[in-house]
Amino acid sequence: SPQSAEFAKYMQPYAENRRINGVRTVLHDDDRPKGMCLEKTFVDNVKLLGDMDKSFDLCMRPEEIGDGAKLAELAPKTRLVVDHCGNMPVTADKQQARDAWMAGMKAAAAHPNMFCKISGIIVTAKADAWKPQDLAANVNFCLETFGIDRCFFGGDWPVCTLTAPLADWISALKEIVKDKPLDFQKKLFHDNAVRVYKLQDK
Numbered sequence: 451s452p453q454s455a456e457f458a459k460y461m462q463p464y465a466e467n468r469r470i471n472g473v474r475t476v477l478h479d480d481d482r483p484k485g486m487c488l489e490k491t492f493v494d495n496v497k498l499l500g501d502m503d504k505s506f507d508l509c510m511r512p513e514e515i516g517d518g519a520k521l522a523e524l525a526p527k528t529r530l531v532v533d534h535c536g537n538m539p540v541t542a543d544k545q546q547a548r549d550a551w552m553a554g555m556k557a558a559a560a561h562p563n564m565f566c567k568i569s570g571i572i573v574t575a576k577a578d579a580w581k582p583q584d585l586a587a588n589v590n591f592c593l594e595t596f597g598i599d600r601c602f603f604g605g606d607w608p609v610c611t612l613t614a615p616l617a618d619w620i621s622a623l624k625e626i627v628k629d630k631p632l633d634f635q636k637k638l639f640h641d642n643a644v645r646v647y648k649l650q651d652k
Contacts, residue, residue, distance in 0.1 A: 534570025
């Protein structure tokens with residue numbers, strides 16, 4: 451993980467490896483303090499990923515997305531991906547938490563090296579009684595905030611199956627964007643992920 455002083459040494463064998471094009475660290479675990487991604491060692495290592503032309507995925511608490519925005523400013527050459535629509539539960543009814551998430555996402559989107567993965571969201575819905583419309587507000591906010599050129603689909607399998615089969619999540623997202631142009635949908639479901647994660651060579 452980038453918080454380790456050994457990270458650069460660990461990554462060195464993969465520097466030229468075109469099958470490993472990015473790194474992810476889960477920042478919302480209980481043992482990960484707020485602001486960890488802004489500590490000097492962490493920032494330096496995320497910068498190193500940019501020098502290697504590798505991306506970094508931010509899987510973090512929704513109210514801390516603003517820290518991700520600051521990281522994007524400190525590491526402008528690194529592609530940063532906000533995972534899971536910023537982890538804002540679709541069932542959350544606390545306006546203060548939603549406001550913090552929205553502000554963080556807007557701050558993140560202000561940086562051209564930031565992207566948003568439309569994923570993980572179904573796991574926050576009610577497992578026994580949900581419909582695509584329940585996910586639409588969070589999904590549409592992300593799409594509008596980052597723009598279609600910086601958003602892409604993620605399956606989040608097998609975690610998504612805690613709520614529904616992968617096929618149901620795909621169907622739900624297709625339903626939410628069904629009125630969007632074909633080019634929009636192609637970018638969301640395929641093209642942008644290929645570009646951001648450098649999959650062209652595979």
